Amino acid sequence: MSTLGTPIQGVTLYSFTRASHARQYDLESLIRKVAAEGFGPGLELIGFSSLRGFPNRIEDRFIGEFRELVQEVDLVPTSLAVNVDTGLRRDRLMTQDEMVEYMRAQIEVAARLGFPIARVQISLTPDAMESLLPVAEKYGVTLALEVHADQHGAHERVLALRDRYEMLNSPLLGFTADWGATVTGFAPSLLEAYRRRGASEELLAAVVALWDGFYAEGPPITQKVHGERFGAFIGLAARYGRPELGIDFAINGTGLFGPASIDTWQEIMPFIRHVHGKFFGIDETGEEPSVPVRGLIAQLVESGYHGAISSEYEGWHWNNWQDPFEIIRGEHALQRAAAQDAGSSMITDSHSARELLHAHLAQPAHG
Amino acid sequence: MIADRIIELGTLRSHGGQTAVEVRIPWYRALPGSCIAGATLSVDGVEAPADSLRWGMNGRTFSFDELVQETDEWWFPLDSATLTGELPLREEITEHEVRVELKVYIPYIITDHGVLHIEENDTKTMKVEQR
Numbered sequence: 361m362s363t364l365g366t367p368i369q370g371v372t373l374y375s376f377t378r379a380s381h382a383r384q385y386d387l388e389s390l391i392r393k394v395a396a397e398g399f400g401p402g403l404e405l406i407g408f409s410s411l412r413g414f415p416n417r418i419e420d421r422f423i424g425e426f427r428e429l430v431q432e433v434d435l436v437p438t439s440l441a442v443n444v445d446t447g448l449r450r451d452r453l454m455t456q457d458e459m460v461e462y463m464r465a466q467i468e469v470a471a472r473l474g475f476p477i478a479r480v481q482i483s484l485t486p487d488a489m490e491s492l493l494p495v496a497e498k499y500g501v502t503l504a505l506e507v508h509a510d511q512h513g514a515h516e517r518v519l520a521l522r523d524r525y526e527m528l529n530s531p532l533l534g535f536t537a538d539w540g541a542t543v544t545g546f547a548p549s550l551l552e553a554y555r556r557r558g559a560s561e562e563l564l565a566a567v568v569a570l571w572d573g574f575y576a577e578g579p580p581i582t583q584k585v586h587g588e589r590f591g592a593f594i595g596l597a598a599r600y601g602r603p604e605l606g607i608d609f610a611i612n613g614t615g616l617f618g619p620a621s622i623d624t625w626q627e628i629m630p631f632i633r634h635v636h637g638k639f640f641g642i643d644e645t646g647e648e649p650s651v652p653v654r655g656l657i658a659q660l661v662e663s664g665y666h667g668a669i670s671s672e673y674e675g676w677h678w679n680n681w682q683d684p685f686e687i688i689r690g691e692h693a694l695q696r697a698a699a700q701d702a703g704s705s706m707i708t709d710s711h712s713a714r715e716l717l718h719a720h721l722a723q724p725a726h727g
Numbered sequence: 728m729i730a731d732r733i734i735e736l737g738t739l740r741s742h743g744g745q746t747a748v749e750v751r752i753p754w755y756r757a758l759p760g761s762c763i764a765g766a767t768l769s770v771d772g773v774e775a776p777a778d779s780l781r782w783g784m785n786g787r788t789f790s791f792d793e794l795v796q797e798t799d800e801w802w803f804p805l806d807s808a809t810l811t812g813e814l815p816l817r818e819e820i821t822e823h824e825v826r827v828e829l830k831v832y833i834p835y836i837i838t839d840h841g842v843l844h845i846e847e848n849d850t851k852t853m854k855v856e857q858r
Contacts, residue, residue, distance in 0.1 A: 377755045381729055381804055408756040412803050443756070445834035447842030450761055450795050481835055583839065677728055 364704040365665035367657065368713045369692060370402020370438055372636070373410055375673035376684050380410075387411075388429060395433035399688055401710040402668040402717075403430065404479075406441040407466055415442075415465040423472045430474065436713045438668040439504065439536065439634050440475035442466035444483045459488060464495045471499035476721055477634050479536050480505050482517065486524035489533055496532040502721050504536040504633040509618025510586055512541040512579050513625040522628050531723055534633035537625055540674065541579075541618035545650040546571040547640035550612060553678035554605065563600040567609055570596055575619040590614050616640075616674060622655050629663050633721060640675040641682075642690030653691065657698035666720040668713070669695065669706075729753050733849035734827050735807055739770075741855050746770055746814040747783075748825055749807040753847045754833070757804060760789060760797025762832040764844060768812045769826040775812025783809035816855060826850040 371394060379385055385393060387410050394400060407414040411422075430437060445462065446453050454462065463480065470478040478501050484492070489505065496503050507518050518535070525533045551564050570592060580586040590610045597606030625632070639651045647653075660669070671691050673684055692706075699706045707713050730753045738749035748768065752758065763782065768775045782789045785800050788811075802808055810827060828848040836843035 374755065378729065381732065381751070381755070383805060386805075406756055408801075409804055412805075413801075414757070443835045447832060447834040447837055448759060448761060448798055450764075450832075453837070483835065483837055587839065680731075 363664050365661045366704055366707050367660050368402050368668040368707040370668045370670045371399040372404035372670040372672050378676040395435055401436040401713040402438040403435040404439040404670040415469045418469050434710045436710050437475045439477040439479045440470035441479040444481040446483050467495055467499050467501050470501050477502045477504050486520050502532050502633050504534050506536040506538055508538040509540045510614050512620030513627045525631055534631040535628050536634040537632045538636040538638050539651050540638035542620050542622045543617040543650050544652050547650045549641035549675050549679050571613050579620040635669040636672040637669045638672045639691050653694050654698040658702040661702040661704045666716045730847040734851045739853050739855050741816045744815045747809050747811040750810050752802050752804050757801045759801050760794040763794050765830040767828040768810050770823050775814040779813035781811045822852050824852050
């Protein structure tokens, strides 16, 4: 790469789910808090979490107020996370036409609110992404399909999407890389949560050993292997007399902590339009003990990445004893230090962020 | 998952044999009625008959059979829904143990066994606010 990347710092409001669910902040006060804390300039949110009436009942008055607020606090909208709710109905899955219309309505809201990216999800096939391209073109919104555990950058479904993107050659089709696909350990804060639920040290050591074994083997190459791993966590919990923890071990051990190597991101790097800086906690030394943040940032810098990273704190599911705002502050400090160590820096001013994001999204992957 | 907040403290009401409690979604995002697949309501160890349960949200009331078809009304993460059932309360008890079980579908996660569903429960102790 001729130029080093300068990723744009940011956050997704998903990180603060526990605080917003507790009604400690409404959308406006949470956005003001994020800006005041210096967690921007990049701002991401989830339509179905933060926007009442999403997507069909969003009034123009709300759109105007949102845009004014974001401008006033000087944040830069990056990605609106939208959902591919194929299983919305109980009698059958959505048809392709229904899915396109369902996504169109959400992508339209992204455009109205000023988000240049809509994060879409893995259940979209290459054909579905191709059928959504006219929608992306109509609204000028980039569709960044999230690569999330238990998939990864070199997964066959992801490579099939990449190959279709190559063929279509549009700057509006790409990926959101979620760091949860490339985790290096079972999160200590989750082990602490299990400890608080009375799990024995022997059981916790066995959970860690099981996950470490899967890490050594690499990510599951088939759905069958994925299912076997899921079942192994359930069996382990039962053997230690705590069957009620089994599903939780399995969901987190396979669906949150993906064991792929960070090299797998190279398979899709030119198509990475957005990044979820997924993490689970920051330890007393300022490091993320289970996500290789330093290596991931260095990789983006060396690859010339100028898009946004939304810090995405997922430890809120189980961690009800630490302040999520402090934890985000910690990951941002780590990201900035890592970028500096890689010979570059994170973008923290909104003016540069706007210019860089615009240029980053305008280029076809092989521009 | 935020199961510990399903039951809202201080919302237990009972009148004419009908008992109601307000509930919060244990998930981070809105779900439509069609994804609210089932619930139970028990007070002091007695469970309300399943066919008596009603789900109130957005100013409307649904039976669970009606929710199956409902894709227009959504349960927003900040809103309380009301779960009501036929359940006379024992007058001699002042602190009631309320238990709610909820089953919801996660419509974007399709597994080999169909659409993923999660089952959560919460138990809290409270006085009746209104008889």
